[in-house]
Amino acid sequence: MKSTTIRYLFLLLFTLGVVCPIIAQTPDNTFVNGDLLPNSPELSVRGTYGVGVRTLTVVHKDQVDVLHQKDGKHPLYDRSLTLEVWYPARLPADKPAVVTYESVFGIANNPNRPLVPFTFTGRASRDAEPDITSGAYPLVIVSHGYLGSRLLMTYLTENLASKGYVVVAIDHMESTYRDAAGFPSTLLNRAFDDLFVLNEMARLSAKGSKSFLSGLLNADNTALIGYSMGGYGALNATGAGFSPQAVKTFGQLAQGSTALEVRSMDSPAYKASLDPRIKAVVAFAPWGMERGMWDAKGLAGLTLPTLFVAGSKDDISGYEKGIKAIYDGAVNADRYMLTYLNARHNVAPNPPPASLIPGVSPDEYMHYAEPAWNERRLNNINQHFVTAFLGIHLKKMDYAKYLNLPETDAAGPWTGFKPRMSVGMEMRHAKP
Structure with missing residues (x-):
C-alpha cells in the first residue's frame, strides 16, 4: 500500500474518531481493564486524580446465621467483610500507577470448578497517600453478584476514583468464589452488608478516627452500585421492600426461616432502616423480579434516582419480566434504563482474563x-x-444531556458518542 494511501486512511479514521487515544501503558506494555477503546464515549475517559487503593476488613457482629438452625432458631455469628477501597491519591509524577490484583477462578467446595488463583493489572497505587486537597469526596459502595468478588468491576471503580469519588467494593461473606455457601445467606444479607459498610465508612472517615479515610469521604453523599444479586440488595436497601411471596420463597429455601421478613415492605422496621445518606442507585442486571421478590407495592417504595443497565436477552435476571418490569414498576423514582440489545447477563464485569490458565x-x-x-x-x-x-x-x-437521549440513535449519534458508535442500545427515562 502506498504511503499516501496509508496517510489518507489514517486521516479518515481520525476524522471518524476511530484512532485510539494515547494511553500510558503498564511496564509490560499491555492495556488493562478500563482503558479506552478508539470508539469510547466522551465521559469514559479517566479523571484528573491519581488513584490509590487499599484493602480493609470490617466485622459485622451478631448477625443471623440463616444457614444454620438449632431447635428451630438461628444462632448469631460475625460477618467478616473484606473491602477494597479506591480513592483520589497523591502520586509521584515519575512512578506509574500500577497494581496487581489477586483473584481466583472457580467455586469453593466445587470439585468440578476448583479454585485456581490468577492475577491481573490495574491502574492504581497500593497504599498511596490520599489527596485531601479537594475536601471530602462522595462515597460509592459497590456490590458484586453471586458468585463474585470485590474485584469484579475494577474498570469502573478505578475510573470513578480518578474522578473524585471514594469507591468501596465489598466481598460479601458466603457469596464470593472463595467462600461460596448457601443461597439464603445472599438473599438475606446483601442489604444488611451495604448499610453496615455505609456506617463503617462514616465511622472511619470521622475526624480523629486514625484511619486513612479520616476526612476523605462524605458518607452523607453516597451512591450504591450493584450487579445481579448486588443490584437486588441495592434496590432493597433503598426502598424496594420485598413481597410476601419473597418471604415465602425464602422460607422454602431456608428450612422455614422467617428472617427475610424484616426486609419486606410489610415490616414495620423496614422503612425505618432506609438511610437518607444514600442519594442514588445504579443497578446492573438486578436479579429477583422473575422470582416474585417484588410486587407493585414494593417497587413503588423505590424513590431514589436510579440507573438500570440491562441486556435485552438476560437469561439470569430476565428482561421483559425481570429488569424492565422493575424499571416499569418503580413509578415513584426518577429512573433511566440503558439496554444493550442482544446482550445477556454479563453487562457489568471486567472482561474475561486475557488468558485462561x-x-x-x-x-x-x-x-x-x-x-x-x-x-x-x-x-x-x-x-x-x-x-x-x-x-x-x-x-x-450539568450532565443531563448525556442521559436525556432519544430511545435510539435513529436520528443521529447520542450526545457524547462518536459518529456511528451509539448503535445497538436503547435508553429509556421515566419520572414519577
Missing part, C-alpha cells in the same frame, strides 16, 4: 463473557453513563 473450565470464561458484545466496549460505555448519572446526583454537575 490451562485446564481451567470454560465456565470460568463464560462467567465474564458476553456473546454479542465486546466486553471492553461495554466497560467504556458503563464508565460514560455511570459518570454522567453520579455526576448529576452526587456532584451536581
